[in-house]
Amino acid sequence: MSTELITSALDTPLxxxxxxxxxxxxxxxxxxxxxxARGLVRDPERLHDALLRRERVVSFAVxxxxxxxxxxxxxxxxxxxxxxxxxxxxxxxxxGGQPVTLVIAVLAPHDHPLESFLERVEHAAEAxxxxxxxxxxMSDDPAVRLAAWREGA
Amino acid sequence: MxxxxxxxxxxLVLELLDVDGLLDELSTDAVRxxxxxxxxxxxxxxxxxxxxxxxxxxxxxxxxxxxxxxxxRYGRAVVRVRERVCVGCFITLPTSASPGxxxxxxxxxxxxxxxxxx
Numbered sequence: 160m161s162t163e164l165i166t167s168a169l170d171t172p173l174x175x176x177x178x179x180x181x182x183x184x185x186x187x188x189x190x191x192x193x194x195x196a197r198g199l200v201r202d203p204e205r206l207h208d209a210l211l212r213r214e215r216v217v218s219f220a221v222x223x224x225x226x227x228x229x230x231x232x233x234x235x236x237x238x239x240x241x242x243x244x245x246x247x248x249x250x251x252x253x254x255g256g257q258p259v260t261l262v263i264a265v266l267a268p269h270d271h272p273l274e275s276f277l278e279r280v281e282h283a284a285e286a287x288x289x290x291x292x293x294x295x296x297m298s299d300d301p302a303v304r305l306a307a308w309r310e311g312a
Numbered sequence: 313m314x315x316x317x318x319x320x321x322x323x324l325v326l327e328l329l330d331v332d333g334l335l336d337e338l339s340t341d342a343v344r345x346x347x348x349x350x351x352x353x354x355x356x357x358x359x360x361x362x363x364x365x366x367x368x369x370x371x372x373x374x375x376x377x378x379x380x381x382x383x384x385r386y387g388r389a390v391v392r393v394r395e396r397v398c399v400g401c402f403i404t405l406p407t408s409a410s411p412g413x414x415x416x417x418x419x420x421x422x423x424x425x426x427x428x429x430x
Binding site for chain 2: 201202205208209212213215216217218219221222227231232233234254268269270273277280281284285
C-alpha cells in the first residue's frame with residue numbers, strides 16, 4: 160500500500176493513498192491501522208468497532224462515490240483527517256449502490272469540542288460536493304490534493 | 313480489575329462510554345439537522361439504547377455504579393490520564409493510584425471519574 164504523510168499545518172489532513180480493499184469493513188481496518196501507526200489512535204480494533212457502531216445509525220456513505228467516516232472516541236489521541244482513495248471502489252452499501260472511491264475520515268478524541276468536530280465533518284462534505292474538487296482530492300500531486308482540501312477552510 | 317476479566321470489563325466500560333457519546337450526539341436535533349444538511353441520513357437511536365442497556369447489564373456492578381454516578385455528576389464518566397494527571401479534575405495522581413498489570417481503568421479518588429490509562 161502506498162502511503163504519504165504530510166504534517167505541517169494544524170488542519171493538514173493525512174493522505175492515505177490507495178485503499179486496496181473492496182469491502183467497507185476492511186477499508187475501515189486499513190484506515191484505523193494507518194492512524195494507529197502514526198500515533199493518532201491508541202487501539203485500532205476498538206476504533207474500527209466504534210466506527211461500525213456509529214455507522215449503524217448514520218451511514219458514512221453520502222453518495223457521489225464518497226464516504227465520510229466520522230467519530231469522536233477515547234481511543235483517538237488527536238483530531239485528524241485521513242483522506243484515502245480507492246481506485247477499484249469499495250462496496251459501502253451506499254445510496255444508489257455506487258462504489259466508494261473517496262474516503263475522508265474525520266476523527267477526534269471523545270472530549271474534543273462537538274462544534275469543531277462537526278465543522279470538520281461539514282468541511283469534508285462540502286469538499287466532496289463537486290466532481291472537479293473530488294478529482295483534485297484524489298490527485299497524484301500532493302500540492303493539488305492539499306489545495307483542494309483547504310479551499311473554503 | 314484483575315487479569316483477562318479486567319480487560320473484558322474495561323472493554324465493556326469503554327464501549328459504554330462510546331455508546332453514550334453517540335447517544336448524546338445523535339439524540340440532539342441540532343446535530344441531526346447539521347448531519348442531514350451535510351448529506352448524511354441519521355437513523356433512529358433505539359439500537360444504541362438497546363446496546364447501552366445490554367452493556368450496563370454485562371459490566372460488573374462495581375464499574376456500572378462508578379460509571380453511572382460519574383456520568384450523572386459530570387456528563388462524561390471516563391477521562392484519560394495524562395502525565396499522571398486526571399484530565400477531569402486535574403489532580404496529580406499518586407503512584408499508588410496506578411493500575412495493576414494488564415489493567416487500564418481505575419477510579420480517581422479525588423473526583424470519582426473512571427480513569428483510562430491506555
